[in-house]
Amino acid sequence: MKATAKAHTNIALIKYWGKRDETLILPTNNSLSLTLDGFYTTTTVQFREELTEDVFFLNDERILDEPYRRVSAFLDLIRKMALREGSYAEIHSNNAVPTAAGFASSASGFAALAAAGSRAIGLKLSEEELSRLTRQGSGSACRSIYGGFAEWQMGNEIDGSDSYAVPIAPQEHWDVRVAAVVLSDVAKDVSSRAGMKRTVDTSVFFDSWVNSIPADLNEIKAGIMSRDFTKVGQTAEANCLKMHATTLGAAPPFTYWQDSTFTVMQTVRELRQQGIPAYFTIDAGPNVKVLYLPENEQQVQETLRQVPGVADVILSRAGQGISYLDEA
Amino acid sequence: MKATAKAHTNIALIKYWGKRDETLILPTNNSLSLTLDGFYTTTTVQFREELTEDVFFLNDERILDEPYRRVSAFLDLIRKMALREGSYAEIHSNNAVPTAAGFASSASGFAALAAAGSRAIGLKLSEEELSRLTRQGSGSACRSIYGGFAEWQMGNEIDGSDSYAVPIAPQEHWDVRVAAVVLSDVAKDVSSRAGMKRTVDTSVFFDSWVNSIPADLNEIKAGIMSRDFTKVGQTAEANCLKMHATTLGAAPPFTYWQDSTFTVMQTVRELRQQGIPAYFTIDAGPNVKVLYLPENEQQVQETLRQVPGVADVILSRAGQGISYLDEA
Numbered sequence: 001m002k003a004t005a006k007a008h009t010n011i012a013l014i015k016y017w018g019k020r021d022e023t024l025i026l027p028t029n030n031s032l033s034l035t036l037d038g039f040y041t042t043t044t045v046q047f048r049e050e051l052t053e054d055v056f057f058l059n060d061e062r063i064l065d066e067p068y069r070r071v072s073a074f075l076d077l078i079r080k081m082a083l084r085e086g087s088y089a090e091i092h093s094n095n096a097v098p099t100a101a102g103f104a105s106s107a108s109g110f111a112a113l114a115a116a117g118s119r120a121i122g123l124k125l126s127e128e129e130l131s132r133l134t135r136q137g138s139g140s141a142c143r144s145i146y147g148g149f150a151e152w153q154m155g156n157e158i159d160g161s162d163s164y165a166v167p168i169a170p171q172e173h174w175d176v177r178v179a180a181v182v183l184s185d186v187a188k189d190v191s192s193r194a195g196m197k198r199t200v201d202t203s204v205f206f207d208s209w210v211n212s213i214p215a216d217l218n219e220i221k222a223g224i225m226s227r228d229f230t231k232v233g234q235t236a237e238a239n240c241l242k243m244h245a246t247t248l249g250a251a252p253p254f255t256y257w258q259d260s261t262f263t264v265m266q267t268v269r270e271l272r273q274q275g276i277p278a279y280f281t282i283d284a285g286p287n288v289k290v291l292y293l294p295e296n297e298q299q300v301q302e303t304l305r306q307v308p309g310v311a312d313v314i315l316s317r318a319g320q321g322i323s324y325l326d327e328a
Numbered sequence: 329m330k331a332t333a334k335a336h337t338n339i340a341l342i343k344y345w346g347k348r349d350e351t352l353i354l355p356t357n358n359s360l361s362l363t364l365d366g367f368y369t370t371t372t373v374q375f376r377e378e379l380t381e382d383v384f385f386l387n388d389e390r391i392l393d394e395p396y397r398r399v400s401a402f403l404d405l406i407r408k409m410a411l412r413e414g415s416y417a418e419i420h421s422n423n424a425v426p427t428a429a430g431f432a433s434s435a436s437g438f439a440a441l442a443a444a445g446s447r448a449i450g451l452k453l454s455e456e457e458l459s460r461l462t463r464q465g466s467g468s469a470c471r472s473i474y475g476g477f478a479e480w481q482m483g484n485e486i487d488g489s490d491s492y493a494v495p496i497a498p499q500e501h502w503d504v505r506v507a508a509v510v511l512s513d514v515a516k517d518v519s520s521r522a523g524m525k526r527t528v529d530t531s532v533f534f535d536s537w538v539n540s541i542p543a544d545l546n547e548i549k550a551g552i553m554s555r556d557f558t559k560v561g562q563t564a565e566a567n568c569l570k571m572h573a574t575t576l577g578a579a580p581p582f583t584y585w586q587d588s589t590f591t592v593m594q595t596v597r598e599l600r601q602q603g604i605p606a607y608f609t610i611d612a613g614p615n616v617k618v619l620y621l622p623e624n625e626q627q628v629q630e631t632l633r634q635v636p637g638v639a640d641v642i643l644s645r646a647g648q649g650i651s652y653l654d655e656a
Contacts, residue, residue, distance in 0.1 A: 204540040205533045205573060212532040212577070234580070241581045245533060245573035249540070252562070253569045262590040 002046040003119035007111030008319035009039040009103045010143045011178055011289050013236035013281060014216050015243040016152065017209065018200045024160040025139045028200065029213040032151045032168065032220060033143040036178055038316030039097040041105060042325070043112035045075075045120040051088035058093050067109075074110065074137040075117055081133070082121040089120065098314070103180065104192075104283070110137030111144035115322045130322070131164035147171040147320035149224050151217070171318035174227050177297065179290040181304050183260045184311035190254050192284030198250050205249035209242055233279030233291050240281040258286040260309030267307050276300065330374040331447035335439035335472045336647035337367040337431045339506055339617050341564035341609060342544050343571040344468050344480065345537065346528045352488040353467045356528065357541040360479045360496065360548060361471040364506055366644030367425040369433060370653070371440035373403075373448040379416035386421050395437075402438065402465040403445055409461070410449040417448065426642070431508065432520075432611070438465030439472035443650045458650070459492035475499040475648035477552050479545070499646035502555050505625060507618040509632050511588045512639035518582050520612030526578050533577035537570055561607030561619050568609040586614040588637025595635050604628065 010033035018028035054072040056063045063071075071091060079085045093113065097105040114134040118125050125133065127145055135142035135152075142164055143150040148171035155163030190198070200206055216239045223231030247254050261282065268290055271278045278292045278300050292300045297315065304313045338361035346356035382400040384391045391399075399419060407413045421441065425433040442462040446453050453461065455473055463470035463480075470492055471478040476499040483490030518526070528534055544567045551559030575582050589610065596618055599606045606620045606628050620628040625643065632641045 204536045204570065205577070208532045208536050208577070238579070238581050241576040242532065245576035248569040248573035248576075249533070249536070251566070253566050257590065259587060259591045259594060262585065263587045266587060 001048070001120055001122075002044065003116045004042065004044040004325040005112045005115035005119065006040055006042045006323050006325060007108045007115060007144045007321075008035045008037060008147075009041075009097055009105065009108040010035045010140065010150070011103070011281065012140060012143075012283065013232070014213065014220055014239050015283070016140050017243045017246065018196060018206065019139070021160070025135055026160050026163050027139060027152065027154045029210050030151060030154050030217055031140070031143070032149065032217060033140070034149055034176065034178065035144055035147050035171065035319040035321065036103075036316040037171070037319035038314060039103050039108060040319070041093060041095050041097065041108035041112045043091065043093040043109070043116045045089050045091050045113070045116040047084075047087045047089045047120055051090065054088050054091065056091045056093070059095060060092075070137070071113065074113060077133060077136055078114070078117045078121055078123070081118070082123050084121055087121065089117070091117075104138070104140065106138040107141040107144050110134050110141035111322060113137065114141075115145075115324065119324065128164055128166075132161070135160070135164060145322050148173055148318050151221075167321075168221060169224050171320055174224070174318070175294050176229070176232070176318060177292055177294060178316050179292060179300055179304055180314040180316065181264050181288040181290060181307075181310055182312040182314065183258065183264075183286055183288075183309055185309070186258065186286050190256065195247060195254065195256065195284055198254070199246050202251040203246045203249040205246045209246045212242060229277055229293055233277060236281050236291065237279040244282065256282070256285050260307070261286045261288055263307055263309060264288040264290075264304065267303060271300065271303055329376070329448055329450075330372065331444045332370065332372040332653040333440045333443035333447065334368055334370045334651050334653060335436045335443060335649075336363045336365060336475075337369075337425055337433065337436040338363045338468065338471050338478070339431070339609065340468060340471075340611065341560070342541065342548060342567050343611070345571045345574070346524060346534065347467070349488065353463055354488050354491050355467060355480065355482045357538050358479060358482050358545055359468070359471070360477065360545060361468070362477055362504065362506065363472055363475050363499065363647040363649065364431075364644040365499070365647035366642060367431050367436060368647070369421060369423050369425065369436035369440045371419065371421040371437070371444045373417050373419050373441070373444040375412075375415050375417045375448055379418065382416050383418045384421070385419065387423060388420075398465070399441065402441060405461060405464055406442070406445045406449055406451070409446070410451050412449055415449065417445065419445075432466070432468065434466040435469040435472050438462050438469035439650060441465065442469075443473075443652065447652065456492055456494075460489070463488070463492060473650050476501055476646050479549075495649075496549060497552050499648055502552070502646070503622050504557070504560070504646060505620055505622060506644050507620060507628055507632055508642040508644065509592050509616045509618060509635075509638055510640040510642065511586065511592075511614055511616075511637055513637070514586070514614050518584065523575060523582065523584065523612055526582070527574045530579040531574045531577040533574045537574045540570060557605050557621055561605060564609050564619065565607040572610065584610070584613050588635070589614045589616055591635055591637060592616040592618075592632065595631060599628065599631055
């Protein structure tokens with residue numbers, strides 16, 4: 001009744017941006033990501049007879065409010081699958097995802113929770129089943145089941161049964177790296193969830209965004225297969241710009257970018273003009289992630305560190321999928 | 329056979345962004361502008377029997393290459409209308425439009441040229457005829473025939489006969505002001521003409537942009553009529569953001585913005601948070617124009633001057649339409 005799992009966060013190269021069902025977390029388009037070695041969550045779940053409710057520790061601290069409720073509601077799904085309603089667990093979750101890096105720890109968090117929780121309760125889920133379950137905790141987390149490149153297939157069913165991620169290429173396929181550019185003095189005006197909803201509901205560009213995804217996916221998957229860094233980088237960067245353009249067409253319009261976000265984007269373009277292949281991508285916040293190749297690591301890192309408004313640059317390789325850790 | 333006309337430039341609040349006919353300069357959407365008192369061109373045209381070609385002076389300097397060819401080609405249109413092919417003119421044009429302010433002097437330039445040239449050759453054109461003629465020199469110039477607010481009606485005819493500007497409200501209607509924020513260290517990667525064409529041809533957002541214009545026009549015209557500054561400002565700013573979003577959806581994507589462009593936009597938002605109504609608009613370049621009301625002039629100006637990367641702030645009131653100057 002006890003299991004420990006480790007899951008890495010992932011960075012979307014083709015963005016998840018818009019829900020068609022808020023409760024089941026069903027997206028309006030397929031998305032594609034790279035799992036990152038440097039950022040992960042390790043979670044232990046132990047079901048214990050004597051408990052009358054779930055008990056959740058995050059980084060060794062007991063949590064009584066959010067995200068406790070969300071974690072417990074997610075365990076309800078697992079209990080229901082295992083026909084074990086009324087069984088409660090002690091959950092210990094440790095994040096190696098620095099908040100400042102601007103990665104959602106919810107991706108690695110819910111992937112690790114789904115893996116440890118389902119195993120602890122005695123379920124033997126396939127990767128597909130695990131991804132589908134994970135999706136209901138946090139949408140983008142469903143891609144973190146796999147290492148390397150993974151695609152979340154949006155599916156068509158109203159119950160979400162065909163909405164889960166599939167592996168595209170394992171991390172051994174290609175040594176592509178990501179620099180997380182940490183900005184100093186970050187203020188977030190619009191939460192990513194509220195911004196996504198406002199964009200879906202009001203942006204004049206939203207339909208065009210959705211319609212443009214299949215071509216981007218074909219392009220980037222061809223690039224991944226042939227290890228064509230230019231193709232992958234250009235497609236990811238263009239996809240990110242389109243996603244952020246949709247917020248400019250919302251009513252009222254808004255942007256997740258800050259001054260220094262813009263400066264980092266310009267710096268990446270300048271790197272390319274100097275012959276260094278590097279491409280940026282940005283999620284629903286001001287931080288920037290930069291894709292690069294191992295041979296350019298030093299120059300990319302040094303250049304980004306010199307940008308005004310940049311507090312830190314954290315490097316990561318491609319990471320592996322879910323792993324289960326033996327108990328001592 | 330001699331006439332002098334003065335025309336002011338204008339700033340589009342609903343943007344002209346996309347041509348449906350490159351030669352006749354026919355737009356894909358209506359646009360709406362405010363004519364600006366601070367920036368103008370004065371042009372004298374004199375047809376002289378002894379000339380065998382047009383002679384063009386810009387700011388007292390004889391011009392032999394561009395824009396000479398464009399000016400002479402425009403006089404061809406006037407000669408054709410007057411059935412006076414073979415008559416050539418001496419043209420003296422003086423710009424009070426500082427290049428650094430980022431205003432297209434082509435708007436005031438072609439409006440003044442059309443007015444002085446048509447009068448010098450003996451044509452008596454209505455404002456509608458003058459605007460239609462002016463449009464063929466430079467699209468946005470057709471709005472500079474009028475003072476205050478003017479709308480360029482795109483028209484439907486293939487020959488452009490119904491594509492010209494009409495007055496919406498004279499400058500006496502409302503004392504709205506504009507600060508031209510001059511950025512230091514401006515580098516323009518993509519020319520506005522090339523960028524417009526690339527966007528029309530490739531942007532996934534272009535159709536949505538065009539389809540969103542009628543609602544913006546209704547909104548801003550209602551705001552102008554009722555002197556509702558919030559409505560006019562919000563609509564203009566949102567329209568500008570949509571225009572710039574279309575460039576992010578082009579293939580390859582691009583932007584006219586620079587770091588300091590973004591900083592000025594943030595500063596304007598911060599002014600609003602402090603209770604100062606101010607709204608930005610940006611054309612196909614990095615410079616920013618800020619709309620404000622007379623009572624906030626000092627604070628708007630001081631705040632903008634303190635933004636890093638801002639070299640100068642030039643203020644303007646609403647301007648009048650074409651005027652003809654008596655010869656001494």
